Amino acid sequence: MPLLSFGIAYKYHDQPISISLATRRNFDLSSDMSFWLKSGQETLHKILAHRNNENRAKNVIIFIGDGMGLSTITAGRIYVGQRNGQAGEEYQLEFEKFPNSGLAKTYNVDKQVPDSAGTATAIFSGVKTRYHVIGLDGRAEAKKCDKKLNEISKLSTIANWAQQSGMDTGFVTTTRITHATPAGLYAHTNSRDWECDTSIPTNQRNCTKDIARQLIEDEPGNQFKVIMGGGAQYLGVNMKPIDISSCLRSDGRNLIKEWQANHTRGKAVNNTQDLMSIDINNTSHILGVFAPDHMPYHAVKSAEVPSLANMTTQAIRLLKKNKNGFLLMVESGKIDLAHHSNWAKLALRELYELEEAVKVALRLVSLEETLIIVTADHSHSFTLNGYPVRGNDILGFANKSNQESYETLSYANGPGFFYHRRNDSKNVNETWRNVIEDSTHNDPFYMHFAGKYLKDESHGGEDVGVYAIGPYAHLFRGTFEQNYIAHAVAYAACFKDWPSHCDNAYHRYFYDVNKTPTNNKLNSAGQNTISFTALISFLLTMVFIRL
Numbered sequence: 314m315p316l317l318s319f320g321i322a323y324k325y326h327d328q329p330i331s332i333s334l335a336t337r338r339n340f341d342l343s344s345d346m347s348f349w350l351k352s353g354q355e356t357l358h359k360i361l362a363h364r365n366n367e368n369r370a371k372n373v374i375i376f377i378g379d380g381m382g383l384s385t386i387t388a389g390r391i392y393v394g395q396r397n398g399q400a401g402e403e404y405q406l407e408f409e410k411f412p413n414s415g416l417a418k419t420y421n422v423d424k425q426v427p428d429s430a431g432t433a434t435a436i437f438s439g440v441k442t443r444y445h446v447i448g449l450d451g452r453a454e455a456k457k458c459d460k461k462l463n464e465i466s467k468l469s470t471i472a473n474w475a476q477q478s479g480m481d482t483g484f485v486t487t488t489r490i491t492h493a494t495p496a497g498l499y500a501h502t503n504s505r506d507w508e509c510d511t512s513i514p515t516n517q518r519n520c521t522k523d524i525a526r527q528l529i530e531d532e533p534g535n536q537f538k539v540i541m542g543g544g545a546q547y548l549g550v551n552m553k554p555i556d557i558s559s560c561l562r563s564d565g566r567n568l569i570k571e572w573q574a575n576h577t578r579g580k581a582v583n584n585t586q587d588l589m590s591i592d593i594n595n596t597s598h599i600l601g602v603f604a605p606d607h608m609p610y611h612a613v614k615s616a617e618v619p620s621l622a623n624m625t626t627q628a629i630r631l632l633k634k635n636k637n638g639f640l641l642m643v644e645s646g647k648i649d650l651a652h653h654s655n656w657a658k659l660a661l662r663e664l665y666e667l668e669e670a671v672k673v674a675l676r677l678v679s680l681e682e683t684l685i686i687v688t689a690d691h692s693h694s695f696t697l698n699g700y701p702v703r704g705n706d707i708l709g710f711a712n713k714s715n716q717e718s719y720e721t722l723s724y725a726n727g728p729g730f731f732y733h734r735r736n737d738s739k740n741v742n743e744t745w746r747n748v749i750e751d752s753t754h755n756d757p758f759y760m761h762f763a764g765k766y767l768k769d770e771s772h773g774g775e776d777v778g779v780y781a782i783g784p785y786a787h788l789f790r791g792t793f794e795q796n797y798i799a800h801a802v803a804y805a806a807c808f809k810d811w812p813s814h815c816d817n818a819y820h821r822y823f824y825d826v827n828k829t830p831t832n833n834k835l836n837s838a839g840q841n842t843i844s845f846t847a848l849i850s851f852l853l854t855m856v857f858i859r860l
Contacts, residue, residue, distance in 0.1 A: 363412045369815060370684035370784040370805040371638035373475070374629075374674050375798075376408070377436070378667050379429060379494055380649030380660070382692025382773050388657070388722060389664035391707040396665070400704035406664075407671045408687035413786040416776040417795040419691045422451045426774035429649065430505035432690035432795060433497025437642075438468040439799035447493065447524075448501035456504045458520035463501065471799050472498045472533040474808040475640035481632045482639065483539025483599075485624040487608045487663070488646030490542040491524040494690060498642060499534035500524045509547045509560035525549075529568045535575070538597070539628040539641070541619075543604035545569070545583070552605045559606045572600050585619040593630045601627075610647055612662045612757045621645055625670040629677045638682075638806070643670055652693040653769045655729035655760040657722045658708055660695075662757070684783040684805050688798065692773035694725035710749065718749045722761050727770030729763035785814070 394404025421431035424444040435441045445455045453466040486495045491508040507513045508524045528534035548568040573581050579598030582588045632639035645667035651660035699711025701721050711721040781789040785805035807815035
């Protein structure tokens, strides 16, 4: 298939083809051969034209779609595409356009299928750990605090490393600011559930601080320039009505007021208007806490609650003021919470909000100096199934015409089992309610089918995608352990005392220290000799063959 002129025409089986993809972006469902051949060539040309960016990553932004497994990305891609008036399957999420991607293995050291505490620790510290444990290595026990053991197990994170390198740091999330993923940046605890003082067992309260106090009192949390999300009740702000299902502090402290006292030029805000009207030039820090518990889902929130894009905008605007750069973590945390309740529509809507936040970041920073990573901490037991036709509503039905109706999106387990199961029929063959006749199907809180009952749907254990653009984004390729992400970030950003491309630290840590100079010379010389001999042999062989 000789390529005559890319972007104009080429031949396939000696048939000239000239087609403008711009005129076919609506994706006629019966697109002919010429369309797909041209499409493949455009992708090939884009990849061939790519050049690696080997600048220092002055800024690093890590987006976490909590629970955003590959099935969620595929369904979300179709969902957003259909919201934009397309068939859906052809749509690309903004981060799917990034030139580099890989797969991260998500297991905890003691679990095949992980939780967000262990995965956040891996992503941010470069060390895998136990299920439910944050900021401590695998020697620490879950739900059992031992001061001596915790001290030797304590991990530093990319937030520590960035701060030590003179960079500003922060995070935004749609969950509580003390929840597992953001806590992975700053906390050290034997249980992700110990978010406020009363959540720690009485006999262990002298052993460790709750996560909220660690955020406000200890490094690196007390050095964050930006903190935004939900969880006011966990910080001692008891809004009315009090949420009895959430943690209530017993120590009488209001940690938001304490934060404000320590940051006199900082702004503590609790609504969209106050957040977006901050005078960034005259503000040193931002603490935004916008809900007593997790922030509400985007599909049902009021205008008083900022979007993930709003929070990301203000976070970047403030952090950009540091000439040494910044590190920002942005979490769309309620993808995960929606999946746990089998609320597929809400999960996809939260993914859409993550994409909007990524678009904001791309507009506000230069990719010549900013590394952007989009990934997930883990997946869910969520699947696309059946045989829906092209362009079918992703939230609709997947059955063939001669089969009983079922949905394209479903779960292996979760509360949706009992919602869909019929207990009012005497016909043993009438096991499930008719989904087509369900009047609640378009409700945002509609529960999709689950094959086995669990109160909360479980995580999935498959690898998750890692998408990257900017300086040293090419470090993210292939399949790797999840803890590798922190090491690649440190290398790209040239964190102080970490192996990087900026100085000789890499060789100092991994060659001068770990190998003897004598062996290095011998190995190097031996390898060079073998390589040179092999090259000469190859050239002589080629000459002989030609003769």
